[in-house]
Structures are given as C-alpha cells and as structure tokens.
Amino acid sequence: MSILSKFDPLRETYDRLRAVGQNPFEMVFDEMLSPTEGMHRGKKTILLGTNNYLGLTFDSECIEESVQVLRRNGTGTTGSRIANGSYGAHRKLELELAKYFQRRHCMVFSTGYQANLGMLSTLAGKGDYLLLDSDSHASIYDGARLGHAEVVRFRHNDPEDLHKRLNRLKDMPGSKLIVVEGIYSMLGDAAPLREIAQVKRETGAYLMVDEAHSLGVLGEHGRGLAEQAGPETEAAVDFVVGTFSKSLGSVGGFCVSNIDDFDVLRVACRPYMFTASLPPSVMASTVTALRRLQEAPELRTKLHANANRLYQGLRERGFTVGPQPSPIVSVALKDSQLAVEFWNRLLEGGLYLNLALPPATPTASPLLRSSVSAAHSFEQIDRALQLFEMIGRQLGVLAPVPALPETRRAATHKGLAFPANTDLGLVANAGV
Amino acid sequence: MTESFNKTQAEIIQGLREIVPASVTMTGETRIVTDLHLDSLAVMDFIMSLEDRFEIVIPLDRVSDVETLADLAKVVDQLRARD
Ligand SMILES: Cc1ncc(COP(=O)(O)O)c(C=O)c1O
Numbered sequence: 001m002s003i004l005s006k007f008d009p010l011r012e013t014y015d016r017l018r019a020v021g022q023n024p025f026e027m028v029f030d031e032m033l034s035p036t037e038g039m040h041r042g043k044k045t046i047l048l049g050t051n052n053y054l055g056l057t058f059d060s061e062c063i064e065e066s067v068q069v070l071r072r073n074g075t076g077t078t079g080s081r082i083a084n085g086s087y088g089a090h091r092k093l094e095l096e097l098a099k100y101f102q103r104r105h106c107m108v109f110s111t112g113y114q115a116n117l118g119m120l121s122t123l124a125g126k127g128d129y130l131l132l133d134s135d136s137h138a139s140i141y142d143g144a145r146l147g148h149a150e151v152v153r154f155r156h157n158d159p160e161d162l163h164k165r166l167n168r169l170k171d172m173p174g175s176k177l178i179v180v181e182g183i184y185s186m187l188g189d190a191a192p193l194r195e196i197a198q199v200k201r202e203t204g205a206y207l208m209v210d211e212a213h214s215l216g217v218l219g220e221h222g223r224g225l226a227e228q229a230g231p232e233t234e235a236a237v238d239f240v241v242g243t244f245s246k247s248l249g250s251v252g253g254f255c256v257s258n259i260d261d262f263d264v265l266r267v268a269c270r271p272y273m274f275t276a277s278l279p280p281s282v283m284a285s286t287v288t289a290l291r292r293l294q295e296a297p298e299l300r301t302k303l304h305a306n307a308n309r310l311y312q313g314l315r316e317r318g319f320t321v322g323p324q325p326s327p328i329v330s331v332a333l334k335d336s337q338l339a340v341e342f343w344n345r346l347l348e349g350g351l352y353l354n355l356a357l358p359p360a361t362p363t364a365s366p367l368l369r370s371s372v373s374a375a376h377s378f379e380q381i382d383r384a385l386q387l388f389e390m391i392g393r394q395l396g397v398l399a400p401v402p403a404l405p406e407t408r409r410a411a412t413h414k415g416l417a418f419p420a421n422t423d424l425g426l427v428a429n430a431g432v
Numbered sequence: 433m434t435e436s437f438n439k440t441q442a443e444i445i446q447g448l449r450e451i452v453p454a455s456v457t458m459t460g461e462t463r464i465v466t467d468l469h470l471d472s473l474a475v476m477d478f479i480m481s482l483e484d485r486f487e488i489v490i491p492l493d494r495v496s497d498v499e500t501l502a503d504l505a506k507v508v509d510q511l512r513a514r515d
Contacts (some may be wrong), residue, residue, distance in 0.1 A: 129491075134476070150491035153480065168489050359473055 020337075021344035024355040034058055035249075035375040040252035040352065048370045049353035053327055054216050054299045055375025055383050059292055062285040069284035076279045083268070088365045089283040096287050097254055100294065101223060101240060105262035106281075110275050112212055112243025113139040115253030118271035119208065119241055120179065121147030127174040131162060131205070133191070133424050135184050135362045140210065146271075149177075156184075156362065159195035166203040176205035182214025182225035186362050186369065188328030190214070193229040197236035210240040216247030216293045217327055222300060244282075248289040303327055303374040306381055310372055313385040318398050320365075330356075331388070332365040333397065337358045339366035342391055348386040440486075440512065441505035451467075451478065460502030486512055490499060 017023050029038040029045075035055035036047050038289040056062055069089065077084060090108060098106040109115040120143030124130045128149040132140060135156040144151045152169075166176060178200055193209065195308040200207040211224035219227030224242070226234040238259060243253040266272060280287075288428050293299070304327075311325040320332040333339045336357050343355040346368070354369040370384070392398035440501055445458045453456065464470060470478070483490050488511045498504045 134480070141462075144492070150489075151493060152489050152491055153476065155480065165489060167484070168487065359471060364473070 020340045051246040053247040053375045056289045062288045065288040066281045066285035070281035073280035081277045089280045093283045103256040106256045112253035114271040115241045116271040117143040124149035124268040129176045131178045175273045179208045182211040186320035188326035199231045206238045211242040215242045244286045250286045276358045299374040307372045330367040330369045336366045345391045347406040437509045440509045
C-alpha cells in the first residue's frame with residue numbers, strides 16, 4: 001500500500017489513454033509560433049483550445065511594455081503584498097481595472113483560481129450560504145470548500161430552481177451569495193443573468209459573476225455578460241471576478257466591486273495574503289492588454305465571426321454542439337474511447353484542441369472542446385471543419401449522408417442540458 | 433430508530449429505484465457509491481431531487497461523510513426536523 005494507492009483507478013484511466021496514442025493530458029509543445037500555431041513533435045499545429053480569445057499573447061505592444069518593465073523592476077516580487085509591499089504596478093493595474101469596470105474597488109490575485117478561492121471563502125463565512133450553479137468551475141467549488149459557509153447547488157442556468165432554493169432558506173439568518181459564470185467553460189453557454197439578477201433582488205441575496213471566459217468577449221465594451229445584459233442587471237451584480245489568463249493573454253485574477261469596506265478583504269482573504277504577488281512584467285502586459293481590448297473592438301467582431309463560422313459549420317455537418325454559438329465550441333461524442341481516438345486523429349491532422357472526459361464534463365458525454373481566437377484566420381477555421389468532417393466520417397460519427405434532419409438535431413442538442421458534477425476530472429489543457 | 437427515520441429511508445430507497453436496477457436490493461447498510469455503482473454526477477443529481485422531494489436544503493458538507501443509505505436518511509431526517 002503506497003500513499004498514492006488511492007489513485008490507482010485514476011492512473012489506470014491515464015494508462016489506457018496512453019495506449020491509444022498521444023496522451024491528451026501530457027501534451028508538450030516544442031515552441032509557440034503565434035497565438036494560433038505551435039510546433040508539436042516537429043509539426044506545425046493549429047491551436048484551437050487555448051482560451052486566447054483576442055490573440056493578445058503575441059501583441060507587440062504588450063510584449064514591449066512587459067520587456068521594459070522586466071528590465072526596470074526585475075523578474076519577481078518574491079513575496080506577498082502584505083509582507084513585501086505593493087509595487088506601483090499593482091496599484092495601477094487595480095485602478096485601471098476598477099475604471100474599466102466602472103466600480104470603486106479592485107483586488108488583484110495571482111491567478112483566477114485564487115480569485116475565486118479567496119472571494120468565495122472570505123465573503124461567505126459561517127452561517128452564510130453559497131448558491132452555486134451545478135456546472136460551476138472547479139475553482140468555485142474549491143473556494144466553497146475552503147470557506148465555512150453552507151454550500152447549496154441549483155440546477156444549471158435555472159433561475160426558477162435558484163429561486164425555489166433561496167425560498168427554502170428565507171428564514172435562515174446569514175447572507176446568501178449566488179455565484180454564476182458569464183460563459184460556462186465546457187459548453188460555451190451563457191447564464192440567464194437578467195433573470196438571475198431578478199431572483200437576487202427578490203430574495204435579498206448577493207450576486208457574483210465569474211467573467212473568466214466572457215471578459216473581452218461579451219458586451220459592447222467587452223466587460224462581459226453583465227454588460228451585455230444591460231445597465232440594470234450590471235448594477236445588480238455585486239462582485240465580478242475574472243482572470244488575466246484568457247482574453248488578456250497573461251496570468252492573474254481579480255475581483256471588482258462597489259461594496260463599501262471592500263478593502264478589509266486585503267487583510268482577511270488568505271489566498272490574497274499568503275502567496276507571492278504577480279511579477280511586475282506580467283502586470284505590465286496585462287494593463288496594456290486591457291488597453292488594447294478597449295482600443296480594438298474589431299478583435300471582438302472577428303472573434304465572433306470565427307466562433308460562428310466554427311459553430312455553424314460543425315452543426316451543419318451534423319455534429320452535436322453546445323446550446324448556443326460562442327467562442328467555446330464543444331462537440332459531444334458518444335463515449336470516451338471514441339473521443340480519445342477522434343482527438344488523436346485531429347492532432348495527427350495538425351489540429352490541437354481540448355479533450356474533456358466525464359466526470360469533468362457537465363453530462364455523461366465526452367467533449368472535444370474548441371476555443372476560438374480573434375487571431376484565427378478563416379482558413380484555419382475551415383481547415384478545422386474539414387478535419388472534423390473527414391474524421392467524423394472515418395469514425396462513423398457522421399452518417400455517410402451529410403446533415404441530420406432539423407428535428408433530430410434539435411433533440412440531440414437537448415441531451416446536453418444535464419446538470420454537472422463536482423469532481424476534478426480529466427481535462428486536457430487543465431484549467432479550462 | 434424513529435418512525436420518521438424509517439419513513440425517510442423508505443422514501444429515499446423508493447426514489448433511488450428510478451436510477452438503480454430492480455435486481456439490486458437496498459437496505460440501510462447499502463453503500464451508495466460502492467454498492468450502487470453511482471458516479472458522483474448521479475449522486476449529486478439524486479441529492480438535488482431529494483431536496484425537492486422533501487422541500488429542504490441539503491448543504492454539500494452535510495453529505496460529505498455520508499456512506500450508506502442509513503447515513504443519508506439520518507441527514508435528511510435531521511434537516512426535515514429543522515423546519
Ligand atoms: C470559469 C473559470 N473561472 C476561473 C478560472 C481560473 O482562472 P486561472 O486560469 O486564471 O486560474 C477558469 C479557468 O481556468 C475558469 O474557466
């Protein structure tokens with residue numbers, strides 16, 4: 001018996017994956033060529049699973065700014081802001097984010113995962129209630145586990161179900177915090193935020209939105225789902241959390257809010273206090289990316305054009321895709337063995353995307369998950385579609401006759417709307 | 433064992449009948465994950481359906497130590513008594 005014996009079933013699953021070909025969870029790129037291409041085993045590979053929504057990882061202004069600050073301020077802060085103090089860059093980044101979101105307060109974390117860990121565990125304390133969508137990201141579940149609040153799940157994207165559960169708690173003292181995501185990372189569906197905000201108002205709860213996948217993606221100015229849902233709804237959102245690791249092309253997380261006394265969290269929130277703060281060069285590229293995001297709305301236009309092209313293209317070919325077009329486009333397959341085989345063939349064809357296997361997926365179906373970037377060309381999207389179609393036919397996912405009749409297709413889509421799981425499962429490109 | 437506990441346990445077993453094959457016998461000692469081969473997804477969905485059936489809230493940490501059907505019935509019975 002080893003201390004690791006409890007992981008035997010998990011290890012066996014991984015061993016089986018290796019037997020099929022490239023293990024999807026052990027991908028190593030020799031080099032990144034651009035936001036949309038990398039070298040894998042000496043072969044140029046299209047990247048279609050990077051969450052690099054605006055393609056800013058190679059933006060020349062972001063790189064230039066980052067390099068200058070790197071030379072000026074060094075490679076790292078070597079400590080937390082509580083112990084070692086803040087750099088000017090921390091304050092600047094917080095001020096810029098607060099201004100962009102039109103909120104009074106901002107706190108920056110070292111990752112988006114830690115932002116959720118910190119905010120959830122600190123905001124909701126003993127006697128309080130957290131109401132989580134059942135499809136929530138692992139960082140939200142983990143934040144809930146770290147804190148001392150009672151944790152209640154409601155059915156995915158179901159405001160009525162949320163209302164029902166809050167009603168059952170109406171005589172309980174303690175604050176209630178509802179947590180939803182702007183765009184859900186597995187199927188790309190957005191939360192029905194207006195309706196959820198309405199429930200929040202009626203029940204006197206607080207509302208937090210994780211805009212990890214919607215910052216820079218939704219809303220006229222890119223502020224995310226809250227902005228897209230309109231001013232009344234945006235005002236009802238008490239806390240916005242998000243990450244720099246997707247549309248802003250770097251690493252780090254944040255929370256913005258208008259709530260009074262927000263800054264007390266800086267001395268109460270352990271995932272903020274007891275970890276090293278972001279390196280100045282990372283913050284420099286993030287501030288620049290935030291500016292680029294605002295200056296270049298055409299990136300958002302291009303992103304959605306690419307997303308629609310991929311979503312509609314897959315759908316027309318008869319694949320089972322998520323419930324709505326979004327930069328996250330997932331194809332559901334029948335079983336994991338098929339999904340792993342499909343994924344390997346895509347890679348051999350020069351296309352890399354994420355493989356998500358149950359129980360990390362919201363339903364029992366494994367997913368081939370793409371995330372589209374503004375930096376993709378239509379040629380790259382079309383190449384992806386071509387590969388999907390070819391392999392879909394080889395593996396019998398697509399019938400020899402193209403396109404399912406409309407009614408049948410609608411029925412298969414409905415099958416994706418199951419509630420989700422709480423496991424840390426198997427997700428290639430871990431952390432989507 | 434109180435009467436309400438027995439009733440709760442019976443109702444839980446009845447609810448599980450919808451997702452567990454008829455050939456499987458279920459008693460208070462039945463272990464939910466190991467004996468019934470339910471994955472975490474199915475368990476969480478079943479917990480939500482219990483919340484609706486009994487009109488209660490079952491916080492996640494209350495079920496983290498639950499192993500058998502009797503354990504689950506005990507938790508549900510306590511939460512029902514709270515109202
Ligand atoms: C919804 C959601 N929240 C939070 C995170 C965590 O962000 P980060 O990668 O910055 O830790 C992710 C993705 O990783 C996510 O998908």
